[in-house]
Amino acid sequence: xxxxxxxxxxxxxxxxxxxxxxxxxxxxxxxxxxxxxxxxxxxxxxxxxxxxxxxxxxxxxxxxxxxxxxxxxxxxxxxxxxxxxxxxxxxxxxxxxxxxxxxxxxxxxxxxxxxxxxxxxxxxxxxxxxxxxxxxxxxxxxxxxxxxxxxxxxxxxxxxxxxxxxxxxxxxxxxxxxxxxxxxxxxxxxxxxxxxxxxxxxxxxxxxxxxxxxxxxxxxxxxxxxxxxxxxxxxxxxxxxxxxxxxxxxxxxxxxxxxxxxxxxxxxxxxxxxxxxxxxxxxxxxxxxxxxxxxxxxxxxxxxxxxxxxxxxxxxxxxxxxxxxxxxxxxxxxxxxxxxxxxxxxxxxxxxxxxxxxxxxxxxxxxxxxxx
Amino acid sequence: xxxxxxxxxxxxxxxxxxxxxxxxxxxxxxxxxxxxxxxxxxxxxxxxxxxxxxxxxxxxxxxxxxxxxxxxxxxxxxxxxxxxxxxxxxxxxxxxxxxxxxxxxxxxxxxxxxxxxxxxxxxxxxxxxxxxxxxxxxxxxxxxxxxxxxxxxxxxxxxxxxxxxxxxxxxxxxxxxxxxxxxxxxxxxxxxxxxxxxxxxxxxxxxxxxxxxxxxxxxxxxxxxxxxxxxxxxxxxxxxxxxxxxxxxxxxxxxxxxxxxxxxxxxxxxxxxxxxxxxxxxxxxxxxxxxxxxxxxxxxxxxxxxxxxxxxxxxxxxxxxxxxxxxxxxxxxxxxxxxxxxxxxxxxxxxxxxxxxxxxxxxxxxxxxxxxxxxxxxxxxxxxxxxxxxxxxx
Numbered sequence: 001x002x003x004x005x006x007x008x009x010x011x012x013x014x015x016x017x018x019x020x021x022x023x024x025x026x027x028x029x030x031x032x033x034x035x036x037x038x039x040x041x042x043x044x045x046x047x048x049x050x051x052x053x054x055x056x057x058x059x060x061x062x063x064x065x066x067x068x069x070x071x072x073x074x075x076x077x078x079x080x081x082x083x084x085x086x087x088x089x090x091x092x093x094x095x096x097x098x099x100x101x102x103x104x105x106x107x108x109x110x111x112x113x114x115x116x117x118x119x120x121x122x123x124x125x126x127x128x129x130x131x132x133x134x135x136x137x138x139x140x141x142x143x144x145x146x147x148x149x150x151x152x153x154x155x156x157x158x159x160x161x162x163x164x165x166x167x168x169x170x171x172x173x174x175x176x177x178x179x180x181x182x183x184x185x186x187x188x189x190x191x192x193x194x195x196x197x198x199x200x201x202x203x204x205x206x207x208x209x210x211x212x213x214x215x216x217x218x219x220x221x222x223x224x225x226x227x228x229x230x231x232x233x234x235x236x237x238x239x240x241x242x243x244x245x246x247x248x249x250x251x252x253x254x255x256x257x258x259x260x261x262x263x264x265x266x267x268x269x270x271x272x273x274x275x276x277x278x279x280x281x282x283x284x285x286x287x288x289x290x291x292x293x294x295x296x297x298x299x300x301x302x303x304x305x306x307x308x309x310x311x312x313x314x315x316x317x318x319x320x321x322x323x324x325x326x327x328x329x330x331x332x333x334x335x336x337x338x339x340x341x342x343x344x345x346x347x348x349x350x351x352x353x354x355x356x357x358x359x360x361x362x363x364x365x366x367x368x369x370x371x372x
Numbered sequence: 373x374x375x376x377x378x379x380x381x382x383x384x385x386x387x388x389x390x391x392x393x394x395x396x397x398x399x400x401x402x403x404x405x406x407x408x409x410x411x412x413x414x415x416x417x418x419x420x421x422x423x424x425x426x427x428x429x430x431x432x433x434x435x436x437x438x439x440x441x442x443x444x445x446x447x448x449x450x451x452x453x454x455x456x457x458x459x460x461x462x463x464x465x466x467x468x469x470x471x472x473x474x475x476x477x478x479x480x481x482x483x484x485x486x487x488x489x490x491x492x493x494x495x496x497x498x499x500x501x502x503x504x505x506x507x508x509x510x511x512x513x514x515x516x517x518x519x520x521x522x523x524x525x526x527x528x529x530x531x532x533x534x535x536x537x538x539x540x541x542x543x544x545x546x547x548x549x550x551x552x553x554x555x556x557x558x559x560x561x562x563x564x565x566x567x568x569x570x571x572x573x574x575x576x577x578x579x580x581x582x583x584x585x586x587x588x589x590x591x592x593x594x595x596x597x598x599x600x601x602x603x604x605x606x607x608x609x610x611x612x613x614x615x616x617x618x619x620x621x622x623x624x625x626x627x628x629x630x631x632x633x634x635x636x637x638x639x640x641x642x643x644x645x646x647x648x649x650x651x652x653x654x655x656x657x658x659x660x661x662x663x664x665x666x667x668x669x670x671x672x673x674x675x676x677x678x679x680x681x682x683x684x685x686x687x688x689x690x691x692x693x694x695x696x697x698x699x700x701x702x703x704x705x706x707x708x709x710x711x712x713x714x715x716x717x718x719x720x721x722x723x724x725x726x727x728x729x730x731x732x733x734x735x736x737x738x739x740x741x742x743x744x745x746x747x748x749x750x751x752x753x754x755x756x757x758x759x760x761x762x763x764x765x766x
Contacts, residue, residue: 035491042490049492198398202405212747213740214704220722221740224732228419229412309508316510316711323511330518339519347507347515354506 064344075335087329087338088345095325098165104157107148108168114141115171123360142179145172161239165320167349169239173246173311173321178304180247185254186293190284192255193262203255210252215310218245223317242314250307257299261292295368301361305354312350322346416733431729432457438724440715442631456725460717461742467637467716468703474642475702476695479649486654497650505647510708512644517636517712524632527623538617544630545617552611561604562597569593633714637706645702649695656691657683689761696754700747707743717742 024030036046067082070089078084088095097105118141121133149172152158164172191203210218222245227236265288273283293300315324326342329335386392420427432454439449444462447455485497504512522541525531530540538545569592576589605611617627660683668678709716710723722739726732 035489038489045488045490046492049490049496053492053496196394196398198401202401208748209744212744214707214718214743216707216710216718217722217736217740217743220718221736224726225736228416228733231415232419232422305506309506312508312510313708316708323508323514327514339515339522343511343515343519347511350508350511351503351506355502358506 083341083344084338085341085345087335087341091325091329094166094329095322096167098169098320098325099163100159100165100168101157101163104151104159107151107156111145111148112168112171114145115175138179138182142176145175161237164239166325167322169314169320170308170311170322173239173243173314173319174304174308176243177246177250177307177311180243181250181254181303181307182300184247184251186258186289188251188255189258189262192259207252207255210249211256215246215249215313216316218249219313219317221245238317239319242317242319246307246311250303253303253306254300257296257303258292260299261294261296262288264295265292298361298365298368301357301364305357305361308353308357309350322349420733425730427731427733429734431731431734434729436725436728438728440720442634442715453725453729457717457721457738460715460720463714463720464703464706464709464716464718467634467641467709467714468706470638471641471645471702471706472699474638475645475649475698478642478646479698480653482646482650483653483657486650487657501647501650503647504643505651509640509644509705510711513637513640513708513712516639517632521632521636527619530619530624536614536616538624538627541632542623542629543632544635545624545627546630547614547616548626548628550613550615552613554608554611557608558601558605558611562601565593565597565600569596572596631714633709633712636712637709637714641702641705645698645705648698648701652691652694652698653687656687656694659690660686685761692761693754693758696750700750703746703750704743 020026021030024033037043063082065082067080068085069078069080069082070085071077072086073090075084075086077086093102097108100108118133118137121127122130122137127133147153147156149164149168150159150161188203188207191199192207194200194203219242222241223238226241226244230236269287269291270283273287278286311321312323314321315327318324320328323346326346330339330342387396433452435449436451436453436456437449440447440456440459442463443459444466445455445458447459482497482500485493486501488494488497524539524541527538527540527542530538530545532538536547569589572587572593573589576587580586615626617624619625664682664686665678668682669675673681706716707718710719713719717739722735726735729735
């Protein structure tokens with residue numbers, strides 16, 4: 001009796017309050033000790049990295065901000081040691097709109113606003129009816145945007161595509177490429193998994209062909225060979241040729257991404273659809289594809305990023321996208337010697353788009369992983 | 373299945389029979405495909421005839437009549453288009469090989485750095501990856517070429533290292549090694565040392581399997597590979613002279629010149645692709661289950677052995693296929709050379725040769741076929757390797 005009461009006294013029944021971590025691990029010094037100076041080697045690496053970082057960042061900051069010239073209209077405004085951002089601001093309008101007529105720029109702005117709205121709707125998790133919005137983004141929006149940009153109908157002044165340029169052209173190519181390559185890619189992916197040998201064979205050859213050649217040869221082919229393929233009376237717009245090439249090329253990559261999703265869907269889903277008496281397109285459209293596409297959203301977005309970056313290749317066939325407008329500006333005799341500013345600005349624009357897309361895809365990836 | 377098919381046949385509707393429908397769909401596809409190809413060929417023939425272009429590969433034997441700044445084989449303006457093709461192909465392969473090696477090296481270093489316990493190093497690696505993979509490659513190539521290498525001094529004010537290596541706007545100029553008679557023995561010694569060390573490593577492994585005793589095979593073969601050629605080199609009286617580049621007028625004479633175009637392309641390709649390889653390496657290493665490392669520790673393996681024998685082989689299984697596809701991307705991306713005028717296959721063959729001959733159809737088809745062949749060969753080799761390292765299920 002006495003022993004048991006003694007032991008119950010000895011045994012703690014109440015929880016011991018959590019103790020603070022030791023001083024060595026607390027606060028800023030603790031964090032520094034753990035992450036930067038945990039061992040002699042680690043400390044050495046930290047010191048070296050710190051020196052390198054400062055040696056890189058300090059001159060960069062000096063050049064880009066502190067000693068840079070921001071205001072002005074002409075080259076004479078650039079007197080400092082640092083970057084001459086006047087080079088960018090003086091030609092900002094052509095960088096964004098190319099040679100689009102000034103009186104019609106509002107049309108481009110409407111399209112920009114619509115694009116931003118559609119993307120925001122699709123990305124923000126709270127807004128409803130994402131499926132309808134996606135359908136609109138793939139069908140209604142491109143049609144409206146086409147009539148707004150190209151004009152020639154509804155009393156809008158026609159603007160030939162050779163006047164399109166800058167960021168607006170880059171976004172146009174990117175959006176058309178994305179909107180066009182996704183449906184073709186889905187069809188190819190389904191074709192590659194078909195049980196019909198001819199359909200499968202054609203899809204495999206098509207996909208492997210485009211994936212095996214560089215985009216630049218595809219663009220060359222589109223600009224040199226496409227006119228040969230059609231009757232000589234048909235006039236083929238230069239931009240349209242590039243777009244056809246880009247769409248075909250990326251649809252092959254898209255097909256491989258979608259195929260990954262199709263393979264991840266359990267065969268039982270398809271079989272259950274079959275036993276319900278659904279036809280092939282009903283099973284694919286209502287059961288398999290919605291699940292598969294949801295799975296591969298990160299992969300699709302990554303393909304979008306690659307496509308977006310590769311729109312810059314149209315420079316080589318002479319379209320004036322964002323990069324080529326800046327590249328052309330560098331050869332302007334008024335503004336020689338500002339290559340660094342031009343490229344850094346262009347890089348920043350591309351980077352903002354690509355980085356936000358990659359962050360979005362990472363977020364989706366994390367969201368998809370919660371099920372496990 | 374069979375029964376259902378039978379029943380549907382009995383009910384009379386032939387188009388409800390799946391196998392018949394499959395046949396029908398494929399027949400329609402075949403007809404449509406043939407029609408499309410026929411129309412394309414017909415249009416092309418018509419167009420070519422209208423423009424007075426004769427098709428065929430006869431142009432390969434004609435004189436090209438333009439010179440190329442960097443050639444790995446004998447080439448002049450009098451050479452044929454076949455030689456132009458070869459020069460372009462070799463230049464493509466050169467920059468691709470250089471890029472693959474450098475990108476893999478940088479990629480592995482950065483990928484491992486991203487997993488470093490050192491916060492600064494890990495973040496620096498992350499910044500590297502996020503910057504370089506989110507900016508178009510073409511922009512990076514133009515940046516290195518026009519903003520960095522074009523800003524270098526003229527040959528007269530070259531940056532120099534020990535008065536032997538010079539860097540200026542014309543490129544990087546290195547001393548050229550001139551092998552003297554007797555130098556081939558050194559190369560043979562090197563080959564012999566490599567073969568010997570391969571055998572040594574094999575022997576050491578077999579001995580360890582048999583007796584449990586280890587040989588320091590790594591160090592021994594390193595000594596062999598470095599030591600043997602050096603010894604032969606010394607015995608033969610150092611049979612290698614260096615031709616130093618020297619300033620003559622406005623340019624350098626002698627030495628090997630690495631064109632700024634090659635340097636810019638190489639830098640951009642390696643740095644860009646390395647960012648992707650780093651991510652692949654990081655995710656590959658992270659994918660190795662933590663229990664594996666803990667098990668190795670509990671067996672008493674040191675952290676170095678754990679890394680070499682447990683983590684890396686398992687990570688490699690995931691890394692290799694993705695790494696190959698990055699290497700293939702690099703080879704295909706080397707075609708961007710044409711933007712800065714590095715004389716690769718696309719620039720000299722699909723560019724200059726196409727403009728001169730007008731044989732667009734043939735030249736584009738050959739160029740595409742080359743890249744397609746490279747892609748297929750590399751993926752085939754990698755599939756072989758992959759089959760070897762995959763988990764063997766017994």
